[in-house]
Amino acid sequence: MTEVVDTIRQPLLILSEDLRVRSANRAFYEMFRVDRAETEGCLIYELGDHQWDIPRLRELLSEILPQRRTVEEFEVEHPFEGIGEKIMLLSARTLPRAVNRQPLILVAIEDVTEQRRSRWLLEHQKELAEKIVDTVREPLLVLHQDLRVQSANRAFYDTFNVEPAETEGCMVFDLGNGQWDIPELRRLLSEILPSNDFFEDFEVQHDFPTIGHRVMLLNARRVDHLQLVLLAIEDVTERRRVEQEREMLVSELNHRVKNLFAVVRALATLGDDGRSAEEYRDVLLARMGALARTHDLLFESQWRGAELRSLAGMLQPFAGERTEAIDVDGAPVELNARQALSVGLVLHELATNAAKYGALSVLEGRVHLSWQIEDADEGRLVRLRWEERGGPPVTAPQETGFGTQLIRRAFGFELDGTADLAFEPEGLRLEAMFPLS
Amino acid sequence: MHGLRVLIVEDELVIAMELENLLRGLGCIVLGPAPTVRAALRTLAAERPDVAVLDVNLQGERVTLVAEALREQGVPFVLVTGYGSERLHEEALQDAPHLRKPVEANELARALEILARPERG
Numbered sequence: 001m002t003e004v005v006d007t008i009r010q011p012l013l014i015l016s017e018d019l020r021v022r023s024a025n026r027a028f029y030e031m032f033r034v035d036r037a038e039t040e041g042c043l044i045y046e047l048g049d050h051q052w053d054i055p056r057l058r059e060l061l062s063e064i065l066p067q068r069r070t071v072e073e074f075e076v077e078h079p080f081e082g083i084g085e086k087i088m089l090l091s092a093r094t095l096p097r098a099v100n101r102q103p104l105i106l107v108a109i110e111d112v113t114e115q116r117r118s119r120w121l122l123e124h125q126k127e128l129a130e131k132i133v134d135t136v137r138e139p140l141l142v143l144h145q146d147l148r149v150q151s152a153n154r155a156f157y158d159t160f161n162v163e164p165a166e167t168e169g170c171m172v173f174d175l176g177n178g179q180w181d182i183p184e185l186r187r188l189l190s191e192i193l194p195s196n197d198f199f200e201d202f203e204v205q206h207d208f209p210t211i212g213h214r215v216m217l218l219n220a221r222r223v224d225h226l227q228l229v230l231l232a233i234e235d236v237t238e239r240r241r242v243e244q245e246r247e248m249l250v251s252e253l254n255h256r257v258k259n260l261f262a263v264v265r266a267l268a269t270l271g272d273d274g275r276s277a278e279e280y281r282d283v284l285l286a287r288m289g290a291l292a293r294t295h296d297l298l299f300e301s302q303w304r305g306a307e308l309r310s311l312a313g314m315l316q317p318f319a320g321e322r323t324e325a326i327d328v329d330g331a332p333v334e335l336n337a338r339q340a341l342s343v344g345l346v347l348h349e350l351a352t353n354a355a356k357y358g359a360l361s362v363l364e365g366r367v368h369l370s371w372q373i374e375d376a377d378e379g380r381l382v383r384l385r386w387e388e389r390g391g392p393p394v395t396a397p398q399e400t401g402f403g404t405q406l407i408r409r410a411f412g413f414e415l416d417g418t419a420d421l422a423f424e425p426e427g428l429r430l431e432a433m434f435p436l437s
Numbered sequence: 438m439h440g441l442r443v444l445i446v447e448d449e450l451v452i453a454m455e456l457e458n459l460l461r462g463l464g465c466i467v468l469g470p471a472p473t474v475r476a477a478l479r480t481l482a483a484e485r486p487d488v489a490v491l492d493v494n495l496q497g498e499r500v501t502l503v504a505e506a507l508r509e510q511g512v513p514f515v516l517v518t519g520y521g522s523e524r525l526h527e528e529a530l531q532d533a534p535h536l537r538k539p540v541e542a543n544e545l546a547r548a549l550e551i552l553a554r555p556e557r558g
């Protein structure tokens with residue numbers, strides 16, 4: 001009997017009816033680090049430092065056991081001398097014996113300390129994990145291995161505007177309007193994930209129910225020991241839009257800067273018109289100035305455009321002290337960047353000519369700059385007029401002059417419009433027209 | 438180069454005028470200049486140039502259709518690009534000489550000279 005009992009790994013005590021230890025097995029002596037001398041013959045309540053002397057155990061062993069014959073899993077938590085804090089489960093039963101023999105009680109002791117500790121840890125870890133999942137700002141789905149939703153975090157419900165009822169328990173591919181039912185994603189989740197453990201940055205572009213068109217990036221990870229799959233979803237729609245916008249802006253900027261260099265250079269090679277070097281330089285600088293000031297107007301509006309009136313305002317220096325010499329009349333109208341640059345240069349040439357040879361070269365001279373907006377079938381038009389009066393008698397201009405060429409050609413070439421430049425005896429007159437959009 | 442008929446396709450008037458000046462100074466005959474794809478195709482329908490100078494970006498439009506029409510007519514062309522690292526991925530724009538804005542006069546002259554040589558057909 002002793003050999004059998006000694007083979008059993010669980011600590012065992014055999015007590016006599018009066019609850020004294022008849023014998024204990026090897027496992028008992030090993031676990032509690034005691035020897036036979038301090039064990040055999042002792043009352044169970046006296047063992048060690050009276051760790052088993054617990055009222056409830058007394059109750060069980062003395063009262064209930066005689067009638068019921070078994071006590072199952074009675075828990076004792078105690079710092080045992082020499083072996084530390086332990087949680088033990090006691091089971092006791094009376095052993096049937098022959099009639100004339102003293103009844104014996106078998107007490108089995110199970111050390112569940114590690115078990116309990118692990119379970120406690122797991123519970124706390126689980127709680128921590130759940131709290132983490134819920135605090136994370138990104139939508140997270142926790143899927144079972146069969147890809148059914150176990151749970152989703154708050155961010156998920158908030159982002160996709162759905163309820164747990166329509167999410168938990170569903171196949172991930174059935175969620176919403178089938179937004180995740182994509183062949184490539186199916187493949188990744190069903191095939192790649194099992195062997196590869198995780199994938200990142202899988203892009204989904206889709207018209208999601210309620211929230212509309214969004215671009216999402218998905219990360220997925222297998223959590224084997226829990227038999228779960230974590231799916232993290234990042235809404236990068238805004239980020240993408242901003243990136244795209246920025247790229248476009250940079251592109252646009254490159255284009256404009258390159259063009260500007262080319263235009264400035266062209267201005268430098270053109271329009272010398274048989275002038276002296278100094279005169280030519282002044283003319284060039286003046287043109288560059290007009291270009292620069294027009295750009296200033298465009299910067300102010302972030303390249304949206306410029307008011308025609310503001311472009312006209314750039315001509316004031318040509319009138320000098322006689323502010324009434326240039327009369328500007330027209331409704332507010334915003335030209336786009338292209339139109340503004342074109343018209344800006346043209347107005348500069350007109351004013352330069354007027355100051356040199358035309359109405360602005362004499363005290364009595366006047367320039368009337370006016371415009372109207374007209375409604376046509378194809379859209380709105382600007383009708384512009386520059387009229388000089390009171391200047392010196394007009395003579396035929398240098399036909400090949402750069403300024404005159406520019407004035408004549410700009411509206412047709414760049415603005416899809418028309419221009420009629422007339423050197424009338426009373427003064428130069430330009431009538432131009434171009435569509436607004 | 439003398440008498441060479443050159444089509445200019447460029448959407449900035451001042452730059453087009455500079456090209457005109459440059460080419461006329463070399464003795465070329467200038468066709469256009471055309472600021473849009475539509476205007477360029479219209480000009481091509483009426484006249485046949487010997488060579489062409491094409492600005493790749495015309496008011497937001499690509500010059501591809503014009504390049505295709507020119508290839509069909511067997512007219513060689515040189516491309517002028519505004520962007521730094523512009524990707525010329527269209528088929529019609531492949532294998533053509535290209536220059537960056539602002540275009541150097543002698544660079545352009547040289548490119549046109551090469552294109553205009555008889556063996557290029």
